[in-house]
Amino acid sequence: MRPVKVENKQLIEGLFKVFREKGYEGASLNELAEKAGLKKASLYHRFPEGKKQIGMAVLLHSSEWLHTNLYQLLADKNIAATERLEMALSRISELYNQGKETCILRSLSMESGMQIFGEEIKGEMNRWIKYFAQLGLDFGFTEEEALKKGKESLVKVQGSLIVANAMSDTDIFVSSLAEIRELFDK
Amino acid sequence: MRPVKVENKQLIEGLFKVFREKGYEGASLNELAEKAGLKKASLYHRFPEGKKQIGMAVLLHSSEWLHTNLYQLLADKNIAATERLEMALSRISELYNQGKETCILRSLSMESGMQIFGEEIKGEMNRWIKYFAQLGLDFGFTEEEALKKGKESLVKVQGSLIVANAMSDTDIFVSSLAEIRELFDK
């Protein structure tokens, strides 16, 4: 069998960047192919169902990253809650390149994207809230308090990414991460 | 002179909704014209410079709404700070239809929109922060504290709109407005 020109991981990451920067409608097959290192027709060999399937693969890739690098950490009771929080914030900062890059969930959550990926995006946000709420419980908060903090952490990350990007001011993102820290551990 | 078929205000509001829901790339001229109640060519009569000009008009319309309905209120020293805050939150809730609708700044702030409207979006966010920071001063906070609260209010609104829309859960938006209240007046 002929070997692939671009490995799957590298391929998805190239596609991911285009969707994150341009959104679903803004990401053209030509640019997707270019950034992926393949021709347009070859993309259709890898993803026979086309653009929607590519978006889905990108979303799945993000979901796996979060599960491996964030959620598993947040749920690891062998690590003290304070340290878990610290590490989680550090990985979130890494994920969004210190606030210089937006979130794929936001990029794909305009109306056209929601019609295709609505359930996946909603599911991912629910997972974020759930795992941060779990951390809240480990910090000793009540279930209600913890759930609220889970939601606040998501709102802060999403909001600060929007504002930081629009204003070219990553300090807002960095500050928001600090506020999430204080939300749990003060 | 022949009267217009669709009045300017109504026209802009129709165009506004399309850009807010679909983003810049996702808003096609055919749909813009349809929702505006005009044909495409008639849109070009009203906006000879095309789509960019339409987006700019929509953005300006939003800016004026904010100035008239929010910023003037926030700066009105004849009203007690607490009441000003309360009224401001109420108008924000109205603006975003209790969290059921997103913010045009977010919709137009993907890469393609930022290249066209970057300065306008940045300016509008700065204005939001400035006026809420001013309110913070009136609440007796230091300049530094007030500025931080201004930024937090913007982050909370933007973030909660994203999450509320993606999760079809307007409670998150409502809660976030309550958190902004507590941020200033507790």
Add this chain to the structure above:
DNA sequence: TGAATTATACCGAACGTTCGGTAATAAATA
């Protein structure tokens, strides 16, 4: 009538998608 507004028809370019064919490798055969 004359000017303004709207509508029809159209344009080149770009869109997502498809297809026929070629390149590259592994497996099978001689």
Add this chain to the structure above:
DNA sequence: TATTTATTACCGAACGTTCGGTATAATTCA
């Protein structure tokens, strides 16, 4: 080992459709 065969990966070219945009004619009203 050398050659053929099968399988998969890739790509150029073209598809029909829609894009943003533009002529030009018809309509409307001062």
